[in-house]
Amino acid sequence: MRWAAAGAGGVVLLCWPLLVPPYFVFLTSLIVVNAIVAIGLNLLSGYTNQLSFGHAGFFAVGAYVAAVLTLRAPALPVVATLALAGLATALVGLALGIPCLRLEGLYLAMATLAFGFVVVEAILNLDWLTRGNDGLAVPAARLGPLALGSDAAKYYLVLGVGALMVAAAVNIARTRTGRALLAIRESEIAAQASGVHLAAYKTLAFAVSAFYTGVAGGLFAFVVGFISPDAFDVFLSVDFVAMIIVGGLGSIPGSIVGAAVITLLYDWLAAFQNYRPLLFGLILIGCMLFMPGGIASRMAKWTHQAQ
Amino acid sequence: MLGVEDLSISFGGLTALSGLSFEVAEREIFALIGPNGAGKSTVFNVVTGLSRPSAGRVRFRGEDLLVLAPHRIARRGIARTFQNTEVFRQLTALDNVLIGRHAQLRGGLLRGALGLPFVWREEAAARAAARALLDRVGLVGAAGVEAGSLPLGAQKRLEIARALAAAPRLLLLDEPAGGLNPTETQTLMELIRGLRDAEGLTVVVVEHDMELVMGISDRVLVLNYGREISSGSPREIAADPAVIEAYLGSEEA
Structure with missing residues (x-):
């Protein structure tokens, strides 16, 4: 029954560009991109309890690395471009994660918030590479002789990469590394007493989280086709946090659902730009009050009761 | 096996331990007892690297423990439980035990992410071992419970x-007997004895439950205000006037 449902879902996802208008294909691509970020952020915040309000910064690093690589080295296959975007962002994550080892809670949130601003400033100042405020038009991703220019082609790229990233995250969460991260969240002293190297795993969480966000940033650059610094402001970081709170901290399915909910809300509320922060704020407060475990734990309860 | 020498530690002017020395032999069950605040848990915290003493030395099988980080001490073969319990509350009982196995497992980030067959074999073996341990402490029915x-x-x-x-x-x-009823305490005593007799473990136990202490310990050390006031076999310390005074107060008081 579960496998049948998953199979049917997979078929729908594969046929999606044939079923819906191009705009919805684009929107679905954005959902998958955001889901990859949400999973990365959740590994850091939900699993390891290190709060980040700077993931728009990682997202921007990934987007710009992918865009600049595509412009400067057009022959590079898109898979390599995305891997390099992820690795470069992971290095930035390491560089941020190591000094942040001494920080907790609000102080860590402040440091990551500042990191987000630093990235935007850096993009503005490196204008010989990034063209500053003018932004970069991103050419179509290339896969051998194929140019992935249409919304459908981009969608399949995003879906393929997204599926790999989700599978990897599920595997990490279910094995030794994921348990070590959760142990740190639950009790640092008991984790240490069990042989978990706190500093190493906290830093690893930063690097993996940044890798996910960097790959997603690269995909975002291809999906949207144009990037500029103002797309990566602090409100984007808050949106990412909203995704994992609404979806469920410490849950990978929750990350995906949360990303879908926030991305769709964003789209529906496009006409009410000015009220967006107000509505998002209300949704977050409502979530924390009435659904502290997010949609994921609510769904777990329902399926539990149904049995 | 475990050697503590002249250990002193104070927290903000409050002396928690002063000049404490003792030696625990291989395959010994050694009890640390004393009134609340005597510094018993502090000894554990120093041995496991959570607290750094102001003076003294701690050696384990000849190696200086005070230069090692807590996770390294754990990997040398020292495991502990906590007075106020530090279970991973939101994780299942099975996952709690699996995390205890952390240092025994080899699957890292990449091999785990790729889901290599090696990792799944290792996981399956670890789960079986964890279930066996839950069974041993009478919790196998609670494996999936938070x-x-x-x-x-x-x-x-x-x-x-x-x-x-x-x-x-x-x-x-x-x-370990805190919060246990007398029957459970009996089972616990058998478990601890079994660990020593069958597997050759060395056990140091901090405990208030005198039945347990007197029933299983080879030697007992009594602490009061961070100092040793008596040590010896359970029978010896039970007859020591200094111990009786520490627990019941002197007659003049």
Whole structure:
């Protein structure tokens, strides 16, 4: 029954560009991109309890690395471009994660918030590479002789990469590394007493989280086709946090659902730009009050009761 | 096996331990007792690297422990439980024990992410071993239950299973009988004896339950205000006037 449902879902996802208008294909691509970020952020915040309000910064690093690589080295296959975007962002994550080892809670949130601003400033100042405020038009991703220019082609790229990233995250969460991260969240002293190297795993969480966000940033650059610094402001970081709170901290399915909910809300509320922060704020407060475990734990309860 | 020499530590002017020395032999069950605040748990915290003493030395099988980080000490074969229980509350009992096995497993980030067959074989073996340990402490029925929702006595036993998962040589038990009823305490005593007799573990236990202390210990050390006031066999310390005074107060008081 579960496998049948998953199979049917997979078929729908594969046929999606044939079923819906191009705009919805684009929107679905954005959902998958955001889901990859949400999973990365959740590994850091939900699993390891290190709060980040700077993931728009990682997202921007990934987007710009992918865009600049595509412009400067057009022959590079898109898979390599995305891997390099992820690795470069992971290095930035390491560089941020190591000094942040001494920080907790609000102080860590402040440091990551500042990191987000630093990235935007850096993009503005490196204008010989990034063209500053003018932004970069991103050419179509290339896969051998194929140019992935249409919304459908981009969608399949995003879906393929997204599926790999989700599978990897599920595997990490279910094995030794994921348990070590959760142990740190639950009790640092008991984790240490069990042989978990706190500093190493906290830093690893930063690097993996940044890798996910960097790959997603690269995909975002291809999906949207144009990037500029103002797309990566602090409100984007808050949106990412909203995704994992609404979806469920410490849950990978929750990350995906949360990303879908926030991305769709964003789209529906496009006409009410000015009220967006107000509505998002209300949704977050409502979530924390009435659904502290997010949609994921609510769904777990329902399926539990149904049995 | 474990040698503590002239250990002193104070927290903000309050002396928690002063000049404490003792030696625990291989395959010994050694009890640390004393009134509340005597510094018993502090000894565990120093041995496991959570607190740094102001003076003294701690050696384990000839190696200086005070230069090692807590996770390294754990990997040398020292596992512990906690007085106020430090279970991973939102994780299942089974996952708690699996985390205890952390240092025994080899699957890292990349191999785990790729889901290599090696990792799944290792995971399956680890799960079987963890279930066996839960069975041993009488919790196999609770494998899928969130640890934080277990009663205190069960959490105490879960911590023992988690500690055993690390395949330690030295087991430090901090008030394992706290929250246990007399029947459970009897079972616990048999478990501890079995660990020593069948597996050759060395056990240091901090405990208030005198039945347990007198029933299983080879030697007992009595602490009061961070100092040793007596040590010897259970029978010897039970007859020591200094111990009786520390517990019941002197007649003049």
